[in-house]
Amino acid sequence: MSDQLELYDVTIIGGGPAGMYTAFYSGMRDLKTKLIEAKEELGGRMLIYPEKMIWDVGGVTPTLCHQLIKQLKEQAMTFEPTIVLGQQITGQELQEDGTYILTSASGEKHWTRTVILAIGYGILQMAKLEIEGANRYEVTNLHYTVQELEPFRGKHVLISGGGDSAVDWANELEPIAASVTVVHRRERFGGHEKNIARMKSSSVEVRVPYALTQLHSSNGETIDQVTISHVETGETEVFAVDAIIVNHGLKHDFGPLREWGLDMGEWCANVSDKLETNLPGVFAAGDFVDYSSKVRLIAGTFTDAVLALNSAKLYIDPTADKVAYVSSHNDRFKEKNKALGVVDDH
Incomplete structure (x- = not known):
């Protein structure tokens, strides 16, 4: 089966703020990236509150939720990840070579070296x-x-x-x-x-x-x-x-994910301080995770994304740098800066 599929370094499941920022940061780390979202559009839980004013994202003045979603989408596409909409991932199978085959509810297959779960509280329905x-x-x-x-x-x-x-x-x-x-x-x-x-x-x-x-x-x-x-x-x-x-409130449903063997509480996966789950090569970020210093804000979600992605990078290549260079020193941005008319003198 894997011979018929394209292999990705990172597959992100979930298209909310955690998933979108993970896709962006994965590009910064030069990883071949796929993001899969169960709904037909990106945004996750934020789609429920498009007119809500968001005040607590660092460096961002008060912004309507739908505008923040738009900005996160644009940022997520910076390094042109593959985006798959309308597929709910239900199954996973660890291969002999350590990669995973992911299966959707409608039967589609995806092949990946690592998985990052950014699924929030699962499939949401208003009470x-x-x-x-x-x-x-x-x-x-x-x-x-x-x-x-x-x-x-x-x-x-x-x-x-x-x-x-x-x-x-x-x-x-x-x-x-x-x-x-x-x-x-x-x-x-x-x-x-x-x-x-x-x-x-x-x-x-x-x-x-x-x-x-x-x-x-x-x-x-x-x-x-x-x-x-x-x-x-x-x-x-x-x-x-x-x-x-x-x-x-919201009714939450993780569906078959609970059958994966993840160490989970009622609503969250228990992860290490490096955002590792108990499954090899599977990491998690955002509202789906719980750890001792977890911050349940959008700003905290961005940190989760970085930690999970860095762990995935090191899982793939243990000799890699532990973190990405900041954007001002990152080679991935040099051509993009030129396109924006920014001259880099450093």
């Missing part, structure tokens, strides 16, 4: 609102993500949930909506402390501990009122809304 008949309103004014802010301008918006995204959406919508009400089952909110403080100090009305329990429609097509219930006393309130955003 749906558990109210009978709620799905009928998904085509009108019941939302599980915010693709654009403008449709909510001047609207009375209710957000159900208390995670990072619910807080972010409340803060983003507060300046343009007629009103924003956040309903959460617990007193404590998830997310960054500063964002929570910003939400609570604004005009956003925070109702805790309450749950969204009923949807009401006068025309059968759109929700115009909701009932919320106090989770401890059962006391209920009914009020008018124009739109509802539900953020009850």
Whole structure:
């Protein structure tokens, strides 16, 4: 089978920020690189929140998520890796020569010296609102993500949930909506402390501990009122809304990956400080990994990518440099700098 396939040095599984930055850095290290993404586009979990403002990437001023995805895509393509979309890798087989044959759910095969798993939390699905008949309103004014802010301008918006995204959406919508009400089952909110403080100090009305329990429609097509219930006393309130955003988290599914023999916890693979898994030649990066100093930010994901790729490079060639030269001294960038009109005097 391998005789019919093209051999790659590195195959990255997952096209989110970890996977895209790994593809870029793999090019810096002059490795033949393939990236395989299960969806039909790159971006990973970031695709769920295109209008979310990203503040915490070093050297990047506040940037909308969809713009950061665009920039990461452009950077990932710097050294022209092979990109494969719409294939979910389900199987792997270690060959006698130490290479791997990867198999997709639809039967395609890929041959590689090393594998870097950048799959986040696996296949993601939004947790749906558990109210009978709620799905009928998904085509009108019941939302599980915010693709654009403008449709909510001047609207009375209710957000159900208390995670990072619910807080972010409340803060983003507060300046343009007629009103924003956040309903959460617990007193404590998830997310960054500063964002929570910003939400609570604004005009956003925070109702805790309450749950969204009923949807009401006068025309059968759109929700115009909701009932919320106090989770401890059962006391209920009914009020008018124009739109509802539900953020009850994500359901994660790793599928057959759990059968690979990886050392995994409930949501993450346990890796060494060099981002090595317990499988030879298989490394991991991003939200999929857990280790003692793990930083769960996009910035931390970039560091994971570098560490995993450097480990893959040394696995292939133990005599290689431990890290790549910085871009200002890296021969891979000399011609690219010339194309940009940059004269390198050093």
